[in-house]
Amino acid sequence: xxxxxxxxxxxxKADENSYLIKxxxxxxxxxxxxxENTNIVIQADTIKEISDEIDLNSFQNxxxxxxxxxxxxxxxxxIHLSKVRSNALKLMVVNGITSVKDLGGxxxxxxxxxxxxxxxxxxxxxxxxAGSYLESPSxxxxxxxRPVSTNVEPVRKMRRPVDGPxxxxxxxxxxxxxxxxxxxxxxxxxxxxxxxxxxxxxxxxLKLAAxxxxxxxxxxxxxxxxxxxxxxxxxxDEIPKExxxxxxxxxxxxxxxxxxxxxxxxxxxxxxxxxxQAFLDDTANAEHPRRAYMSKYALKEWQEQLSQDRSEGRKDxxxxxxxxxxxDVKEMREAGVVILPSTDTAVVFLFPGEALIQEIxxxxxxxxxxxxxxxKAGAFDSAEWMGxxxxxGLIKPGFVAxxxxxxxxxxxxxxxxxxxxxxxxxxxxxxRKELDQIKESVxxxxxxxxxxxxxxxxxx
Numbered sequence: 001x002x003x004x005x006x007x008x009x010x011x012x013k014a015d016e017n018s019y020l021i022k023x024x025x026x027x028x029x030x031x032x033x034x035x036e037n038t039n040i041v042i043q044a045d046t047i048k049e050i051s052d053e054i055d056l057n058s059f060q061n062x063x064x065x066x067x068x069x070x071x072x073x074x075x076x077x078x079i080h081l082s083k084v085r086s087n088a089l090k091l092m093v094v095n096g097i098t099s100v101k102d103l104g105g106x107x108x109x110x111x112x113x114x115x116x117x118x119x120x121x122x123x124x125x126x127x128x129x130a131g132s133y134l135e136s137p138s139x140x141x142x143x144x145x146r147p148v149s150t151n152v153e154p155v156r157k158m159r160r161p162v163d164g165p166x167x168x169x170x171x172x173x174x175x176x177x178x179x180x181x182x183x184x185x186x187x188x189x190x191x192x193x194x195x196x197x198x199x200x201x202x203x204x205x206l207k208l209a210a211x212x213x214x215x216x217x218x219x220x221x222x223x224x225x226x227x228x229x230x231x232x233x234x235x236x237d238e239i240p241k242e243x244x245x246x247x248x249x250x251x252x253x254x255x256x257x258x259x260x261x262x263x264x265x266x267x268x269x270x271x272x273x274x275x276x277q278a279f280l281d282d283t284a285n286a287e288h289p290r291r292a293y294m295s296k297y298a299l300k301e302w303q304e305q306l307s308q309d310r311s312e313g314r315k316d317x318x319x320x321x322x323x324x325x326x327x328d329v330k331e332m333r334e335a336g337v338v339i340l341p342s343t344d345t346a347v348v349f350l351f352p353g354e355a356l357i358q359e360i361x362x363x364x365x366x367x368x369x370x371x372x373x374x375x376k377a378g379a380f381d382s383a384e385w386m387g388x389x390x391x392x393g394l395i396k397p398g399f400v401a402x403x404x405x406x407x408x409x410x411x412x413x414x415x416x417x418x419x420x421x422x423x424x425x426x427x428x429x430x431x432r433k434e435l436d437q438i439k440e441s442v443x444x445x446x447x448x449x450x451x452x453x454x455x456x457x458x459x460x
């Protein structure tokens with residue numbers, strides 16, 4: 001059931017069918033200069049007009065944006081909602097994220113959550129989903145064989161093994177018929193299967209997002225994959241920069257994007273085990289109040305991840321890898337490859353919503369983006385990859401009214417994207433008080449109180 005504060009906001013919009021934000025600085029989300037002291041008319045779920053020549057007296061509902069800055073709603077391009085559970089949807093909205101791309105989960109509940117959000121029955125960002133992860137049969141079988149103590153994930157709910165090109169065609173067709181928005185590959189049996197998955201995805205007009213570790217650059221290109229998730233293994237260190245640029249230009253020519261997940265390095269892999277364990281042990285939430293907003297299942301899986309290979313050797317590997325990833329991303333940008341802000345939220349110590357905000361900040365701090373470029377990557381570029389750039393990702397008339405009102409200028413300091421005054425979600429205006437109420441209501445989600453997803457007994 002929708003919370004009362006959301007109903008009041010929805011009714012406010014529905015009664016008048018339009019409202020106005022006045023005297024606000026609009027950061028449209030492309031390369032345009034900010035529009036200072038202008039007015040935005042929102043009608044239903046759409047931006048109707050942006051102008052400084054609007055008769056304010058013709059609107060009963062006027063929101064004062066004086067001294068504030070409004071940006072397009074942000075996108076999370078790599079999350080696993082089934083693992084962080086539905087409570088994460090509200091946390092996304094509270095952090096100004098109005099669209100998410102789910103890259104692997106339990107397809108039936110993802111469809112249900114997606115439809116509930118779309119129909120206004122659940123507070124959350126617009127969901128674009130891949131449905132089930134596609135896996136190599138060997139990976140899938142090894143997961144089934146692990147006891148609950150070392151693998152709490154309900155594997156059969158989440159993943160589909162693909163045993164060759166013909167099965168690739170059948171499974172992709174099945175997912176397409178269920179209504180997925182893209183296809184996600186985590187691991188494949190062989191190169192032929194990977195290329196067959198790519199072809200099957202194209203046959204259904206679906207883009208392919210994939211892990212590409214262990215695949216050759218030629219196979220990656222032949223598959224026509226549209227986004228590469230994480231990093232390259234083997235590394236490209238032995239290839240001279242000029243040759244790497246040539247490869248990256250081929251990616252750009254085929255409109256292949258890259259999702260580096262910098263928070264996966266900085267905030268997960270390189271965080272000390274003792275810090276994470278202290279968080280997991282803090283059942284009273286005295287030291288770590290964010291724990292109260294995490295699902296019981298996510299906490300179980302985080303503990304499992306922590307108990308696996310978190311050795312100093314692994315940390316050294318990721319310390320060495322991070323500069324390589326940063327180098328590759330900079331060279332990709334030089335070659336024209338689009339970089340998609342993404343986190344792999346569900347991995348230990350990546351907090352829903354907050355992780356994406358930090359990822360965008362890292363784009364400025366580590367990759368050399370300007371704040372304007374980082375905001376464009378986090379909204380319009382993400383919408384363009386998904387094929388909805390004609391209606392999402394910019395603050396312009398005719399676009400969906402997904403926006404974030406900030407108290408400070410993000411173009412002066414990208415950290416100011418944390419200074420959220422309100423969020424406009426498909427036209428619904430959620431002020432600071434309502435956002436705080438939405439966040440507090442997360443604690444009442446059943447997934448916070450008990451694990452309603454994970455494995456309880458070994459699979460025989």
